[in-house]
Amino acid sequence: METFSHRRTAQQALADWRAQGRLDADGVATAWAPTLPDRTDWRRWLDRALLILGTALLCAGVIVFFAFNWAALHKFTKFGLLAALLTLLAGFASLRPPGDMAGRAALAGAQIVSGMLMAVMGQTYQTGADAWQLFALWTLLAMPWALAARAAPHWWIVLVVGNVALLRYGSVRLGVGGMFELLFSARYARETMMFLLGGSVIQLALWYVLAARAGSWGFRGVTGPRLIGILACAYAGWVGLMSLLTSQVEGVGLLVCGAALVGLGAWFRWRAFDIVVLSLVCLTGIGVIITAAGRWLIDLHGDFGSFLLLAMLTIGLAVVAATWLLRAWREETGRTA
Numbered sequence: 001m002e003t004f005s006h007r008r009t010a011q012q013a014l015a016d017w018r019a020q021g022r023l024d025a026d027g028v029a030t031a032w033a034p035t036l037p038d039r040t041d042w043r044r045w046l047d048r049a050l051l052i053l054g055t056a057l058l059c060a061g062v063i064v065f066f067a068f069n070w071a072a073l074h075k076f077t078k079f080g081l082l083a084a085l086l087t088l089l090a091g092f093a094s095l096r097p098p099g100d101m102a103g104r105a106a107l108a109g110a111q112i113v114s115g116m117l118m119a120v121m122g123q124t125y126q127t128g129a130d131a132w133q134l135f136a137l138w139t140l141l142a143m144p145w146a147l148a149a150r151a152a153p154h155w156w157i158v159l160v161v162g163n164v165a166l167l168r169y170g171s172v173r174l175g176v177g178g179m180f181e182l183l184f185s186a187r188y189a190r191e192t193m194m195f196l197l198g199g200s201v202i203q204l205a206l207w208y209v210l211a212a213r214a215g216s217w218g219f220r221g222v223t224g225p226r227l228i229g230i231l232a233c234a235y236a237g238w239v240g241l242m243s244l245l246t247s248q249v250e251g252v253g254l255l256v257c258g259a260a261l262v263g264l265g266a267w268f269r270w271r272a273f274d275i276v277v278l279s280l281v282c283l284t285g286i287g288v289i290i291t292a293a294g295r296w297l298i299d300l301h302g303d304f305g306s307f308l309l310l311a312m313l314t315i316g317l318a319v320v321a322a323t324w325l326l327r328a329w330r331e332e333t334g335r336t337a
Contacts, residue, residue: 059112107149114141135165190242197235229277236260237284282321
């Protein structure tokens with residue numbers, strides 16, 4: 001992944017130098033060739049892609065097997081099969097050398113099977129527990145496997161499962177009956193999304209602290225922070241929209257939304273540059289601004305001209321955001337080249 005990122009950076013630098021006239025076409029062609037993947041790189045990528053696909057299909061097959069044969073299997077048979085599968089995966093991973101892709105794939109499968117075991121226990125012994133508890137326990141069970149793997153993708157699984165647990169917890173404990181009402185009810189969504197936004201900010205800070213002090217455990221790369229940043233942008237945008245789409249505009253929600261977007265933009269621009277998160281920050285900000293302007297224009301005029309003004313404002317904001325993003329990208333690639 002790092003080699004791919006370096007190649008993209010080198011290609012962008014070469015393209016900029018060609019546009020600035022610092023290299024001619026022959027010089028660009030000569031320098032461009034080493035940045036292209038060769039046969040070994042494609043074979044390595046294909047091996048990893050097939051390994052990931054095979055692991056996912058095997059986990060899906062286990063789920064389908066239990067779903068199809070649920071009534072025919074005794075409860076101890078279900079537990080025994082899953083425990084045996086977990087033992088087999090752990091044993092296989094322990095026999096592989098450190099950093100081996102097959103061993104890490106086995107540990108990823110163990111993370112998924114741990115969740116299956118919790119789901120089977122919940123279906124077998126109906127205690128009335130909510131689904132967020134299942135995902136919370138699954139998150140805890142997935143963490144030792146991620147520590148054993150010491151690879152970033154295993155922590156992505158922990159992040160996804162943990163945030164599903166938080167989302168479900170918000171829908172139950174913060175006054176919302178179901179997921180649909182959580183996402184689309186203006187009465188409850190704003191407070192719930194503030195809670196989730198705070199949780200995502202804490203996760204982002206924790207990731208960077210662990211990356212600085214325990215990077216060898218797998219807290220590396222940009223995908224983990226990118227996932228959390230995307231979640232934070234989504235929650236911040238939803239807080240802003242829910243604050244605007246109520247009968248009375250909620251100033252606190254707009255302040256929280258604006259502060260979150262400005263903070264995320266500043267962090268991913270000057271401290272941990274990521275063009276993907278910056279693009280989403282701009283998109284979220286444009287959506288909130290257009291919503292606010294649309295409410296004001298429709299309440300003030302309410303005619304067809306309001307939609308024309310909104311279209312022009314959207315185009316203008318998109319041009320400004322694209323210009324800023326392109327400048328930021330070129331400055332960052334020029335600095336790291």
